[in-house]
Amino acid sequence: xxxxxxxxxxxYTACDPAxxxxxxxxxxxxxxxxxxxxRAVDAxxxxxxxxxxxxxxxxxxxxxxxxxxxxxxxxxxxxxEQPEPPDxxxxxNFTDAHKPKALSLPTGMGSRFQQSMEQLVQELRTAVPEAxxxxxxxxxxxxxxxxxxxxxxxxxxxxxxxxxxxxIAMLRTPTGFAFAPTRKGEIIKPEEYKTLSEDERNDIxxxxxxxxxxxxxxxQEIPKWRRQMQDEVKQLNxxxxxxxxxQLIDEMRRQYATLPDILTYLDAVQQDVIDHADQFRQTEExxxxxxxxxxxxxxxxxxxxxxxxxxxxxxHSESSGxxxxxxxxxxxxxxxxxxxxxxxxxxxxxxxxMVKPGALHQANGGYLxxxxxxxxxxxxxxxxxxxxxxxxxxxxxxxxQMLSLISTVSLEPEAIPLDVKVVLLGERFLYYxxxxxxxxxxxxxxxxADFDDMVERSDDNNQSFARFLGTLARQDxxxxxxxxxxxxxxxxxxxxxxxxxxxxxxxxxxxxxxREADYWAxxxxxxxxTAEDVDxxxxxxxxxxxxxxxxxxxxxQRGTLMISTEGEEVGQINGxxxxxxxxxxxGHPSRITARVRLGKGEVVxxxxxxELGGPIHSKGVLxxxxxxxxxxxxxxxxxxxxxxxxxxxxxxxxxxxxxSAELYALLSALSGIPLKQSLAVTGSVNQLGQVQAIGGVxxxxxxxxxxxxxxxLTGDQGVLIPGANVKHLMLHKDVVDAVSQGKFHIHAVxxxxxxxxxxxxxxxxxxxxxxxxxxxSVNYSVEQKLAAMAEHAHEHEExxxx
Numbered sequence: 001x002x003x004x005x006x007x008x009x010x011x012y013t014a015c016d017p018a019x020x021x022x023x024x025x026x027x028x029x030x031x032x033x034x035x036x037x038x039r040a041v042d043a044x045x046x047x048x049x050x051x052x053x054x055x056x057x058x059x060x061x062x063x064x065x066x067x068x069x070x071x072x073x074x075x076x077x078x079x080x081e082q083p084e085p086p087d088x089x090x091x092x093n094f095t096d097a098h099k100p101k102a103l104s105l106p107t108g109m110g111s112r113f114q115q116s117m118e119q120l121v122q123e124l125r126t127a128v129p130e131a132x133x134x135x136x137x138x139x140x141x142x143x144x145x146x147x148x149x150x151x152x153x154x155x156x157x158x159x160x161x162x163x164x165x166x167x168i169a170m171l172r173t174p175t176g177f178a179f180a181p182t183r184k185g186e187i188i189k190p191e192e193y194k195t196l197s198e199d200e201r202n203d204i205x206x207x208x209x210x211x212x213x214x215x216x217x218x219x220q221e222i223p224k225w226r227r228q229m230q231d232e233v234k235q236l237n238x239x240x241x242x243x244x245x246x247q248l249i250d251e252m253r254r255q256y257a258t259l260p261d262i263l264t265y266l267d268a269v270q271q272d273v274i275d276h277a278d279q280f281r282q283t284e285e286x287x288x289x290x291x292x293x294x295x296x297x298x299x300x301x302x303x304x305x306x307x308x309x310x311x312x313x314x315x316h317s318e319s320s321g322x323x324x325x326x327x328x329x330x331x332x333x334x335x336x337x338x339x340x341x342x343x344x345x346x347x348x349x350x351x352x353x354m355v356k357p358g359a360l361h362q363a364n365g366g367y368l369x370x371x372x373x374x375x376x377x378x379x380x381x382x383x384x385x386x387x388x389x390x391x392x393x394x395x396x397x398x399x400x401q402m403l404s405l406i407s408t409v410s411l412e413p414e415a416i417p418l419d420v421k422v423v424l425l426g427e428r429f430l431y432y433x434x435x436x437x438x439x440x441x442x443x444x445x446x447x448x449a450d451f452d453d454m455v456e457r458s459d460d461n462n463q464s465f466a467r468f469l470g471t472l473a474r475q476d477x478x479x480x481x482x483x484x485x486x487x488x489x490x491x492x493x494x495x496x497x498x499x500x501x502x503x504x505x506x507x508x509x510x511x512x513x514x515r516e517a518d519y520w521a522x523x524x525x526x527x528x529x530t531a532e533d534v535d536x537x538x539x540x541x542x543x544x545x546x547x548x549x550x551x552x553x554x555x556x557q558r559g560t561l562m563i564s565t566e567g568e569e570v571g572q573i574n575g576x577x578x579x580x581x582x583x584x585x586x587g588h589p590s591r592i593t594a595r596v597r598l599g600k601g602e603v604v605x606x607x608x609x610x611e612l613g614g615p616i617h618s619k620g621v622l623x624x625x626x627x628x629x630x631x632x633x634x635x636x637x638x639x640x641x642x643x644x645x646x647x648x649x650x651x652x653x654x655x656x657x658x659x660s661a662e663l664y665a666l667l668s669a670l671s672g673i674p675l676k677q678s679l680a681v682t683g684s685v686n687q688l689g690q691v692q693a694i695g696g697v698x699x700x701x702x703x704x705x706x707x708x709x710x711x712x713l714t715g716d717q718g719v720l721i722p723g724a725n726v727k728h729l730m731l732h733k734d735v736v737d738a739v740s741q742g743k744f745h746i747h748a749v750x751x752x753x754x755x756x757x758x759x760x761x762x763x764x765x766x767x768x769x770x771x772x773x774x775x776x777s778v779n780y781s782v783e784q785k786l787a788a789m790a791e792h793a794h795e796h797e798e799x800x801x802x
Contacts, residue, residue, distance in 0.1 A: 002754055004720075004747040008740040011731045013500035015462060015490040017483035024528050025470030026480035034070050035464045036455025036505065044071055047447035048078050048367070048421060054446050056389070056422040058372070060431040061451025064508025067425050068326070068369065071449070075324050075367045075423070082322035083107075085365020088314040088416055089114065090352045091265055092307040094272045100311075100352035102414040103261050108317035113262065114310040116252055121308045123248050124273060128280035131244035132237070140236055148229045155218050159211065166207040170215075177215055179208045241274045269308060279304045306353055313337070313357035314364065322366035327359040330375040332384050335359055337396040339411050355413050360394050363420050372426025372434075385422070389444050392418050454502040457494055461503060465490055472511055473529075478518040484531035489513065492538055495730040498698060513537050545584035549703075552588050557710045561648055563589050564677035565711045571595060571669035573759070574680035575646065575661035576704055576719070578696035585696060587703025589680050591647040592658065594665035598789050598796075599641020603628075603666070616656050623656075624663050626687040627752075632783045639793035640786065642666055656684040657694035660720075663752060664759055671781035675759045678714065679747075680704040683722040689752040693724035698731055705735050705744055713738060718745030720755050753779075 022028060034041050040059070047057035059067045087110030090100045105113055131137060156170075163170045163179060169187055171178045181188045181204045193201070249270050256262040273280075316323070327334060337358035341348040359368055375381045380399060388394055393415040400410075424445060431448065434441040455461055466486045473480055481489075489510065496504040504510065514529070516537035521529045555561045563574060575592040578585050603625045621644060629638050644662050661681040668675045682700045684692040701719045708717040726748050738744035749755040753764035756778050765777025773780035 002757075004749055004754060004758060005718075006726065006729075006739070006746045006748055008736050010726055011729050011736045011739060011746065012491075012733075013457075013494065013730065015487035017487040019459060019462065020466060020483040020486060022466075022483065024480040024482050025466060025473055025486065028467045028470040030471040030474070031464055031467035033464070034066075035468060036461055036503070037070065037451055040070070040449040040451045041074075043447055043449035044074050047423075047449065048075055050447075054443050056424075056445045057447045057449060058424045058426070058431055058445045059449040059451065060426060060428045062453050062506060063427065065451050065453070065505045066507045067449075067451050070451075071423055071425065072324065072326070072369065075369075075421075079322040079324050079366055080320070082366070084316045084319050084321065085314075085323065085419075087111075087312065087316055088357075088361065088364070090311040090313060090355050090413055092309075092352055094268050094307070097307075097351070098411050100355060100411060100413045101265070102416050103265065105259065105262070107319070108315075110310075110312040110315050111317050113256070114312050116255065117308055117310045120248060120252060120269075121305055124245060124308075125280060125305070127244045127248065128241060128273065128277055131240045132277060132280075134240075137236070137240050141233065144229055144232045144236065148225055151225060152222060155221070159214055159218060162214070163207075163211050166211070168204070168207055168211060170211070179211050179215075181208075237277050238274050241277050245270060245273055272307070276304070306351060309353050311353045311355055313355065314361050323363050324367045324369070325359050325363040326369040328371075328374075330359070330370050330381050330385075331378045332380045332399055333358065335375075335381055336384050336388060336394055337361060339396060339398055339413070341410075350411060352411065352413065355396065355411065358394070358396075360388060360418065360420060361416065364394070364416070365419055367421045367423060369423045369425065372424040372430045375424075376430070386440055386444060388418055389422065390440075391415075394418050452505055454497040454499065455505055457490075457499075457501050457503050462490055465493070465503065468507070469510075469514060472514060473518075476511075476515065478514065479521050479527065479529050481514075481517075481529045482531075485517065485529045485534050488531040488534040489517075491730065492534070495698065498695065498728045498730070500727055500730050513541070516541065542584070545581070546586070548579070548581060549586040549588070553706055553710060556589075556707050562591055563707055564591075565708050565717055566714065567677050568674035569677055570672055570674045571665050572677070573661050573665045573668070573675050574677065574704065575658040576680050576682040576700035577655075577658065578699050578703075585699050587696060587699035587701070589704045589707055590649055590658075592644065592661050592665050593647055594642060594644050594662065594669040596640050596642045596666070596669045596785075598639060598792055600639065603642045603644065619656060621659065621662060623659060623685065623687055624666060627663065627685065627689055628666075628786070630687055631689065631779070633786045633790060636787060636790040637793075638786065639789040640670070642669070655694075657682050657696075657700075659683075660685040660691050660722075660752065660755065664756055667752075667756055667778060667782055668760070670785045671778050672785075673760045673762055673778055673781060676716070676761070678708075678716040679718055679720060679759055681720045681755065681759070683720070683725075683749070683755075685752060691722045691724075691749055691751060691755065693722045693728075697721055697725045697728050701729075701746060702732050702735055705738065708744065709734075709738075713743040715743050716745075717743075718747060720747045720749055720758060723748040723750040 040061070044057065044059070047055060057071070059071050061067050084107040086107060087105045089103050089105065089110050091103055093099050093101045103113075160170045167182050169180045169182050171180060181193065183192075188196075196204075249266055253263055253266055256266070333356075335358045337360070338356050339350055340354040340356060341350045342354065343349075370385075375385065395415040396411075396413045398410045422445075428450075434445075466481075469481055469486055469489060472478070490503065492513065493504040493510060494500050494502060496506065496509065513534065517529045517533040520536045520540070521533040524533065526533065552561065556563050564572075565574075571594040573592050574589045576587055576589055578587050603621060624644075625638070644666065646658075658681075660683040663685055664675060664681060667673075680700075682697065683694055686692060701721070704717075704719055708714075729746075735744065739746060747755075747758055749758070753766075756762075757764050760778060763774070763777045765773040765779040767773055773783055
């Protein structure tokens with residue numbers, strides 16, 4: 001029988017502290033380079049270096065693997081060498097107020113232009129009223145008014161003289177003008193008028209009619225004269241305002257002479273000030289009477305003057321290099337911006353000063369980092385991001401209006417050109433789902449930086465790991481680590497990835513262990529973190545999460561959960577499984593039983609029948625039928641009915657790691673040879689009888705070891721694992737010590753035959769030259785049983801035919 005027992009040295013690959021040439025990590029320089037992520041680093045350099053359309057970056061990998069830290073570090077280095085992007089601001093569109101105009105200004109000039117406009121408005125508030133209230137203005141205005149009055153008086157005087165020439169008097173009445181005949185300067189009374197001859201009355205009426213026509217024409221001319229006067233007043237206002245305002249605006253034109261958009265805007269400001277000069281006049285009603293009490297006139301004036309404000313939405317006056325922005329809450333408004341509203345008199349109003357920027361505005365000309373999961377969870381945020389990347393412009397649109405949820409009139413700010421490199425950070429499954437279900441994703445994010453879960457456990461990486469721990473300790477103001485603590489963390493990092501030849505790249509989790517170890521070092525009043533502190537941190541972490549594990553162990557020890565660790569049973573074996581509860585995993589044995597009888601060659605998985613078994617578990621069970629039909633009685637049909645079940649399990653069962661244990665139980669039931677209950681088994685199996693690697697091997701071994709220790713170690717107990725899993729072993733010190741003392745054993749097997757020999761103490765047996773298994777072997781007993789079942793099945797068929 002082959003020796004399959006593993007030596008203690010094979011159960012735990014320890015990091016030798018002697019390889020480190022320092023006494024504490026305080027002596028080490030900072031770790032600048034990324035540990036073992038060459039593929040991802042090359043992709044990041046390429047992604048941030050290429051400037052072609054669609055080459056945005058998706059950094060994929062496990063959580064807390066340092067993706068964001070690494071990406072940010074490289075991007076900040078690149079951004080520091082790039083020029084600062086321009087400032088952006090919104091100003092009023094005087095011809096269409098609900099479509100504010102966007103202005104681009106050189107870096108740092110946005111706030112300067114804003115201050116210049118504020119100063120201009122303050123000067124206009126003084127200069128315009130002074131110009132409109134000056135003596136010269138009043139005199140010229142009075143001249144225009146007097147000219148109109150004089151023209152009107154001359155016209156009426158001329159009509160009055162013509163009426164007198166015809167013996168007609170023109171009278172002013174409360175309702176207007178009237179004509180009456182006269183004689184010798186006196187108005188003819190009605191009684192006297194009746195005594196006139198008909199010819200005289202006809203002449204008077206004809207003269208009055210002619211005068212009435214001239215009066216109507218004169219009255220029709222008066223509005224024209226008034227409009228002419230108003231035009232003259234407007235021209236006067238323009239001339240006066242231009243003399244007062246032109247110099248102020250010309251000074252600003254000289255300041256921004258190299259910016260055509262600003263000059264165009266200043267021209268519009270000048271024309272608008274001229275057109276609305278009356279708005280600048282301050283009246284007594286608009287004064288502030290009491291502190292904090294603003295009268296309506298002032299509010300209206302302030303609201304009007306807001307049209308000359310400058311809303312700076314992007315200000316790079318204090319920036320150095322291209323911007324690097326990480327948006328933690330990527331809602332649609334936070335991403336593309338929003339238009340706010342203010343309640344006034346029961347209505348919601350807004351203007352261009354209430355346009356607020358989004359992260360895309362802040363990152364324009366630089367880099368924007370987003371968490372993929374967060375942006376996908378926010379309504380319309382993902383579609384909004386894709387739209388701006390495709391259109392290369394940021395257009396602020398209200399979701400409420402897009403969805404017709406509100407009827408309030410909003411703004412349509414002018415779109416701003418976009419030039420940004422977007423980096424998404426997320427899990428691998430998100431990347432692959434987006435590739436599969438979003439056809440636009442691959443066109444927009446063409447660069448994938450794939451961060452590995454683990455790195456090689458080499459001497460160079462051990463040294464880099466030590467520098468990383470030292471760097472982290474300094475950044476978080478923790479105690480330095482001695483060489484023993486560094487070695488212990490490296491060992492646990494290998495345990496985290498279940499591989500003695502690898503190290504975990506989940507640096508966030510490793511940092512947590514370091515912080516906990518620093519706490520325990522403080523509790524012990526130590527100046528440095530030692531291996532003892534690291535062990536205490538790991539044990540304390542597991543203890544906090546071990547309630548379920550301890551409860552299962554307790555119920556097993558009390559006999560509630562039936563697990564045997566001594567004796568032998570036919571068709572019964574201890575299988576091993578792993579329970580994952582959040583960030584904590586532990587192993588626990590389960591009793592697996594098998595029963596066989598005459599049937600039609602079916603191996604029934606009871607978990608599958610009641611829909612508690614997952615597809616991978618069911619696949620493992622179906623493989624057993626392939627193994628049996630391929631190995632035994634190849635010339636005869638299988639005529640058994642077998643049932644397999646995980647006893648006392650009431651939840652879902654998934655995975656094929658128990659398929660070898662199920663096969664051992666099935667072989668025992670067929671052969672009648674009992675299996676040792678002191679052993680537990682894990683490993684999957686293929687149709688050729690080869691035992692395959694599984695996950696969670698350390699937790700499974702430790703789970704059964706704890707059960708055996710609670711029942712009492714006898715020296716016969718142990719676990720069968722696949723030979724391919726030996727390199728994954730990083731077992732707890734208690735298990736290694738028990739193996740060293742001969743109280744517990746771990747067997748590495750590569751085939752079912754090796755395992756069945758250990759479990760039964762009976763040779764498995766190999767076919768001889770004639771194709772027969774040797775008597776007294778397990779395979780012989782199994783084949784004889786299957787042959788007998790086939791014979792019985794044939795006899796039953798013949799009886800049925802008769």
